[in-house]
Amino acid sequence: MGDGDTGAGPRAEVEAWLAEHWDPDLSVERWWRLVAAAGWTAPHFSVEQGGRGLPQRAGRTVRAAFAAFGALEPPGGLGLLMAAPTILALGTPEQIARHVPPILEGRLGWCQLFSEPGAGSDLAGLTTRAQRDGDNWVINGQKVWSSQAREADYGMLLARTDFDVPKHAGISWFALNLDQPGVTIRPLREMTGDAVFNEVFFDNAVVPAADLVGGEGNGWMAANTTLHFERTGIGAGGAHAGFPPPGPKGGVLGMRAGDAARLRAPEGMVVTFADLVALAHEHGRADDPTIRDALARLHCYVQVGQWNAARAKAEAAAGNAGAGTAIASMGKIAQTRITKLAAEIGMDILGAGGLLAGPDGAADGKFAKAFVFSPASSIYGGTDEIQRNIAAERTLGLPREPNPDRDRPYREVLRGQRRA
Incomplete structure (x- = not known):
């Protein structure tokens, strides 16, 4: 199938596959493994990456076909939208093999740990610190506006690994296990009455060095890669959220797939x-x-x-x-x-x-x-x-806003802000 095949061809193929494989008596975990193995979780990924080489919008066609058939839809989540594509683009073969399949199979949920109370629009101004300690990195700091953090198992973490270089150069991207001492997650109640967002605190939390993705100090490039996938997915109106939520905290992995298919999202x-x-x-x-x-x-x-x-x-x-x-x-x-x-x-x-x-x-x-x-x-x-x-x-080639601190070591910039 080529890039233009996003309608009747893929839909007919999905329906034929479901007619042969849909088994409502399987557990959700087993069903999602089967779906991922066939490439339906992320059909826009290449075949080598675990997909089917279809255009991005094919995911909507696939999910609609699953729903119409009465089968449990493929898993979704922020891991599928952002973490998996980033790791596929920048990770080592070992990192890809360890982190991407659990996302495609819905076994683990992810959240994004980028913004901070003092670093939102100016994301590169983050101060959450990562210090190397042997084979680990030790994390201290705070994040905010982290969607689905309470339901997630892993976080896409940006942390500063070097304060003695310009602020864009001293950042690194980590895959952080949230289920450990030193990680505290608190919900933020919104005017809707819900608590979609959270604040996350790190007090000597630990990340193995093997979970630094993209190389030390390359976090700004990695972050922009993640944000590109996020914005592309949001702009496409893709069905990345999915229901029920992935990972053990969603409470459905052991459920009968046929029963889970009848669940309705709030x-x-x-x-x-x-x-x-x-x-x-x-x-x-x-x-x-x-x-x-x-x-x-x-x-x-x-x-x-x-x-x-x-x-x-x-x-x-x-x-x-x-x-x-x-x-x-x-x-x-x-x-x-x-x-x-x-x-x-x-x-x-x-x-x-x-x-x-x-x-x-x-x-x-x-x-x-x-x-x-x-x-x-x-x-x-x-x-x-x-x-x-x-x-x-x-796109338009307009000049950047003046930034006299752009090439200064970030430690000096912070000192100047504190004096001011």
Whole structure:
């Protein structure tokens, strides 16, 4: 199958495979192993990487076919979206063999440990420290806004391994086991009432030297690789989240696969085009020209976002890393626009009733929650301002903002900040 085969061909192949292999009496763990072995967890990965060599958007086709067949869908999660592609791109053969199969098989969940209280948009300003101690690195510091950290088994950790070089040069990327003394995870309650995000504290936590990915001091390059995959996936609107969640903390690995297939995810905060069309019909607004115009605009945004993600992947595959990164950033901005517009359309259809949360609201308050959460889309995955800077510098060729501290040892920069 070539890159253009994303419709009837792959779907028919998925359905034929399911007809032969779907067994609802298997455990979830055994079923997901079987799915991964066939390359359906990440069909956009190459065959050598554990996929099927299909375009990125093929994952949506595969998951839709699984759902229509009544089979438990492949595992998802942030490990699939970001950790596995990063390790495949930068890891050693030993690291790939050890970390990627458990992600594809849904045996372990991952989270991202990048942002800090003083290093969000300026991610390179992070101060979480990693010090070498024999065959290990000892970690001390704090991270914040870490989605799914309480459910994860491993974290993609950025830590500073050298304070005596410029701040972008002294960072390293680690695969950190979260289940150890010295790691404390605390939920952060949001105005939605949920706690999607967490803060994570490290007090002499330990990472084996074998879990430093991409080489010491190459963390900024590794981080941008991870962020590229994140933004490309978000921009494509991919189904990376998955349900039920991967890893032992999800509580389903030992469950019968047929029973797990009947589980339904809690009403989330993602409002789809199909959700809004159904809502418009339900509330007699389907013929409202204002609503129809907004829905048409949303549909166009979604389609362009998917094409943009395919373009970013093609640029990266062709070796145009700068262009691919900039396009991914534009895709992230586009997805922010989609998220906010979808939430606004829901409110426009429902009127004042859209503000009702819980069982009194439409779809148990799903649209109200989506509206309240939608501003976060301008922040997670990289702020809109940072994405615009990347696109301006790498696509339009505009000059960078002045940074007199760029080439100074980061230890000196920190001293100057403390004096100020």
